[in-house]
Amino acid sequence: MVPDQPEPPSTLLDPASTAMGELLAEAWREGTLVLPLREDASPLRLPGLHKSVLPASLSGQARVTLAGVGERFAAWRVIPQQNAPVIVRIPHVTPAELHQDLAHEIAALTLLPAEVGPEPIAVHDDPATSPIGHPYVVTSEIPGTAASPATWTGAHLQAHAGHLALLHAVPAPGRGPVSLGTDPWAAVAPGPQHLLPEVEAEIESWQLAHGAAIQEHGIGPLLEAARAEVAAVDGEIAQLDGFVLAHGDLCATNILWHGIDQATGAPGVQYIDFEWAQGDDPARDLANLGGAVHGGPWYVPLAEEQVDDFVRAYVRARGERGELPASVSDVASLRRRMRAWTAYERSAMLVHVASRASTRSTHARVLPTLRRTLAATLGIAV
Structure with missing residues (x-):
């Protein structure tokens, strides 16, 4: 949810470059990509992979292709000769500029119910000792493709609602990161979990880093309105x-569709890119x-009736998995919190898009629609 960040040092290989692909292939061949790098960063799960085959020059050969480049990460597909493909995700911002340490992402993956998302394999969050010069995470590959927002149907919404209910069946004690170790919630602070201080600090940081873009595109009044939306439900x-x-960033590009679920007849769905995963309000993912x-x-354009159907399907699916907590059963509160999360998250994305609009044509095209729809929802004339 943090807007555009500075580029990494120029001495490092571009995470999306051909040279990086070659370096990944070399690291796999030498057995350094997923071997234990320190006690708490050893591989966690990799069905069918045995360390004994990694150093061997024949069994260690792998084909490496660029799977995609997102707003923060380059994703590489590593296809070994004798094992299932894996995905290596490399940030193209520095570790200090990430939302949280990559180890927290891997820790969150260890808590996922089966078939919700990728299997965690390895994490290396120290660029000084990384075999590729960058921090990275390694996970199993999730088959499927993201559906463009305009192609989402009622079946997609229903399937997503049910799958999200499965993810949210994992309880958390509050808002905060997941940690590796015996207590996954050790880093979650006890007591009230206020959101407003976080939002106010983020808005201040956006204004410091991107004040010119915020002023140029008239975003200031929207940020104040978003802060007010959060303040109204902070209690x-x-x-x-x-x-x-x-998940924390469950937009359309992080939802993959593949085939048909044989048990339900619904489109098969799984989630990827858990870099924002943590204990949180279920309204955030909705x-x-x-x-x-x-x-x-x-973002999928949805009429109010479609949002209602989506929320009802989610609440129903949560209820089928056990007693509903008040965070879900009080649907009126759930919807109010969804509005606040929308104001916060879309404001962050609007600043991010505005900060890149002068250099990236795709962001320049998106900016007017995102700004207009956010302003209309917040009641701000633009």
């Missing part, structure tokens, strides 16, 4: 009963999909 969020393991505020490949 509800602080006293929630029923925090969950949340709001990230889209709705009235949309733009670009990330």
Whole structure:
């Protein structure tokens, strides 16, 4: 949710370059990509992979292709000769500029119910000792493709709602990161879990880093309106009963579709890119999909009736898995919090898009729609 960040030092290989692909192939061949690098960063799961084959020159050969480049990470597909493909995700911002340490992402993956997302394999968050000069995470590959926002149907919404309920069946004690070790919630602070201080600090940081873009595109009034939306429900969020393991960035580009679920007949769905995963308000993941505020490949345009259907399907699916906490059963509060999360998250994305609009044509195209729809939802004339 943090806007555009500075580029990494020029002495490092571009995470999306051909040279990086060659370096990944070399690291796999030498057995350094997923071997234990320190005690808490050893590989966690890799079905069918045995360390004994990694150093061997024949069994260590792998084909490496660029799977995609997102807003923060380059993703590489490593296809070994004798094992299943894996995905190596390399940030193209420095470690200090990431939302959280990569180890927290891997820790969150260890808590996922089966078939929700990728299997965690390895993490190396120290660039000084990394075999590729960057921090990275390694996970299993998830088959499928993201559906463009305009192609989402009611079947997609229903399937996503059910799958999200499965993810949210993992309870959390509050808002905060997942940690490796015996207590995955050791880093979650006890007590009320206020959101407003985080939002105010983020807005201040955006204004410092991107003040010119915010002024040029008239975003200042939208940020103040977004802050007010969060302030209105901060007390509800602080006293929630029923925090969950949340994805944190569950927009359309992080939802993959593959085939048909044989048990339900619904489109098969899984989630990727858990870099924002943590204990959180379930309303956050519901709001990230889209709705009235949309733009670009990330957000699905939805009428209010479609949002209602989506939320009802989610609540129903959660109820089928056990007693509903108040964070879900109070649907009116859930919807109010979704509105606040929409204001916060889309404001962050609007600043990010505005900061890149002068150099990236795709962001320049998205900017007017995202700004217009957010302003309309917040009641700001533009």
